[in-house]
Amino acid sequence: MEHFDVCIIGSGSGNTIIDERFEGKRVALVERGVFGGTCLNVGCIPTKMFVLPADLARSPEEGGRLGVDLRFEGVRFEEVRDRVFGRIDPISSGGKQWREQQPHVELFTGTARFVGIDSLEIAIQGEDEPYRISADQFVIAAGSRARFQDLPGLNDARVAGAVHTSDTIMRLPSLPKSMIIHGGGFVAAEFAHVFSSYGTQVTMINRSPRLLRKEDEEVSALFTRLMGERVRLVLNQDISAYEANDDGTVAVIAADENGVEYSYEAEVVLEATGRIPNGDTLNLSAAGVEMDQDGYVVVDAHQRTTNDRIWALGDVCSHAQLKHVANAEARTVQHNLLHPDDLASTDHRFIPHAVFSDPQVAAVGATEQSLREQGRRYVTKVQRFGDVAYGWALEDQEHFCKVIADPATGQLLGAHIVGPQASTLLQPLVQAMSFGLGVREMARGQYWIHPALTEVIENALLGLELDA
Ligand SMILES: Cc1cc2nc3c(=O)[nH]c(=O)nc-3n(C[C@H](O)[C@H](O)[C@H](O)COP(=O)(O)OP(=O)(O)OC[C@H]3O[C@@H](n4cnc5c(N)ncnc54)[C@H](O)[C@@H]3O)c2cc1C
Numbered sequence: 001m002e003h004f005d006v007c008i009i010g011s012g013s014g015n016t017i018i019d020e021r022f023e024g025k026r027v028a029l030v031e032r033g034v035f036g037g038t039c040l041n042v043g044c045i046p047t048k049m050f051v052l053p054a055d056l057a058r059s060p061e062e063g064g065r066l067g068v069d070l071r072f073e074g075v076r077f078e079e080v081r082d083r084v085f086g087r088i089d090p091i092s093s094g095g096k097q098w099r100e101q102q103p104h105v106e107l108f109t110g111t112a113r114f115v116g117i118d119s120l121e122i123a124i125q126g127e128d129e130p131y132r133i134s135a136d137q138f139v140i141a142a143g144s145r146a147r148f149q150d151l152p153g154l155n156d157a158r159v160a161g162a163v164h165t166s167d168t169i170m171r172l173p174s175l176p177k178s179m180i181i182h183g184g185g186f187v188a189a190e191f192a193h194v195f196s197s198y199g200t201q202v203t204m205i206n207r208s209p210r211l212l213r214k215e216d217e218e219v220s221a222l223f224t225r226l227m228g229e230r231v232r233l234v235l236n237q238d239i240s241a242y243e244a245n246d247d248g249t250v251a252v253i254a255a256d257e258n259g260v261e262y263s264y265e266a267e268v269v270l271e272a273t274g275r276i277p278n279g280d281t282l283n284l285s286a287a288g289v290e291m292d293q294d295g296y297v298v299v300d301a302h303q304r305t306t307n308d309r310i311w312a313l314g315d316v317c318s319h320a321q322l323k324h325v326a327n328a329e330a331r332t333v334q335h336n337l338l339h340p341d342d343l344a345s346t347d348h349r350f351i352p353h354a355v356f357s358d359p360q361v362a363a364v365g366a367t368e369q370s371l372r373e374q375g376r377r378y379v380t381k382v383q384r385f386g387d388v389a390y391g392w393a394l395e396d397q398e399h400f401c402k403v404i405a406d407p408a409t410g411q412l413l414g415a416h417i418v419g420p421q422a423s424t425l426l427q428p429l430v431q432a433m434s435f436g437l438g439v440r441e442m443a444r445g446q447y448w449i450h451p452a453l454t455e456v457i458e459n460a461l462l463g464l465e466l467d468a
């Protein structure tokens with residue numbers, strides 16, 4: 001059995017661990033799919049490259065409000081798709097070639113599973129017999145996969161090519177005339193924006209009454225209303241069966257809370273009901289690695305699993321399922337592999353997220369509803385974009401920033417933004433929370449460029465009514 005110093009399962013964030021400091025070690029990297037993982041190949045990067053053309057496609061609507069006449073003449077979908085993947089695919093294959101030529105790294109293209117506390121079996125593509133390796137230390141960076149519900153007809157419709165996940169929807173041969181999106185979370189919100197802007201008739205079917213329901217309730221309510229003006233929004237219904245039609249389209253049956261059934265048809269369905277961490281595919285019990293009740297690998301603050309020679313990072317262990325979290329955890333694991341006597345921890349206190357839809361949504365920290373549930377005292381200020389100078393230029397009617405603070409300490413507890421540039425506007429608030437900057441000091445201890453949209457943040461902070 002070949003022995004390594006370190007074995008990393010998964011070439012997404014796991015691949016970032018191997019830098020020049022590992023040149024004196026023998027490193028095995030195992031990847032069963034496309035090199036580079038979710039973010040590069042089917043996640044953050046291509047989706048945002050699809051979102052920007054969608055934002056542009058909506059500019060005639062914006063322009064019209066501001067007195068500029070623009071005409072939308074269509075999106076050249078095949079050209080967008082080929083441009084995006086023409087850029088990304090070579091980065092993936094180049095990254096793979098780079099690793100393959102490194103003398104201290106052995107890249108295995110196959111599927112790993114544990115067979116002991118320090119050994120793996122790798123089913124290598126194209127080979128009959130699995131390969132076995134052992135290592136002093138392992139890193140589980142195996143990510144997550146899109147969920148498929150176990151529903152009648154789903155498999156047949158999937159085989160017929162009518163049901164997709166985020167893995168395949170961006171590589172469709174042409175722009176579909178119609179699409180059903182199942183779910184109301186991040187993936188659903190972003191692709192509803194993309195495809196409806198490109199010209200596809202989108203129907204969103206969501207079992208709960210609001211889209212982005214984990215967001216602050218006012219943000220979620222506004223987002224749901226605005227998205228409902230752009231797509232056919234079916235709320236409080238869930239899909240119970242699929243049927244592939246002879247003409248290649250698909251029919252879905254959805255039922256409401258009273259069991260009344262409705263039927264919807266489209267050229268394609270996008271399943272967007274969450275992602276399952278991949279720990280369940282790794283035979284972790286053989287290695288003494290535990291998972292929690294939701295299927296995430298259990299780790300301590302140092303990213304160490306219940307086997308102290310095995311580390312984990314990213315979607316396989318992190319409920320946040322975000323790339324910046326996976327990257328931070330990869331840095332922790334990297335440090336801990338190199339400095340076993342001086343272990344680092346990952347700071348999970350203030351994890352921001354953004355949904356790149358239209359409107360954009362971005363948030364960090366507590367929601368009002370979570371603070372109410374905790375019975376915690378807080379003050380809040382909702383600052384409308386339309387009430388600052390740049391918001392006048394935008395003729396903004398709807399969007400806002402909500403900040404939530406502890407009235408006694410003046411520390412921010414949460415921030416929620418829905419509107420243009422939300423993902424960028426949020427960052428100073430993340431910084432304030434991370435470094436313990438009080439809202440008064442933050443608002444008045446620096447200049448805010450006038451009349452930039454950041455004045456939304458300044459005014460939100462100034463509007464908080466603190467105890468003293
Ligand atoms: C459509 C979409 C858009 C997203 N957009 C954003 C965004 O804008 N911002 C953001 O922060 N996050 C976004 N995310 C989430 C982000 O992509 C993930 O959180 C991140 O990529 C997880 O990284 P990871 O290293 O944990 O896993 P991955 O990058 O998924 O890497 C895991 C790798 O392990 C491999 N693997 C799994 N099992 C095995 C095995 N048994 N043997 C060998 N190899 C195996 C997989 O093939 C995969 O390549 C998005 C996700 C999706 C799906």
Ligand SMILES: NC(=O)c1ccc[n+]([C@@H]2O[C@H](COP(=O)([O-])OP(=O)(O)OC[C@H]3O[C@@H](n4cnc5c(N)ncnc54)[C@H](O)[C@@H]3O)[C@@H](O)[C@H]2O)c1
Pocket residue numbers: 149182183184185186187188190206207208212238272273274275320321322353354355356
């Ligand atoms: N901009 C970003 O950062 C970004 C973008 C896309 C994806 N992601 C990551 O990928 C993850 C997966 O995205 P997602 O949108 O698939 O998941 P999600 O958890 O955001 O949303 C899942 C949706 O499916 C619904 N749902 C769950 N189970 C269901 C069931 N059994 N039947 C019907 N509906 C059900 C939920 O109510 C929710 O509306 C996200 O958690 C996020 O961390 C991030």
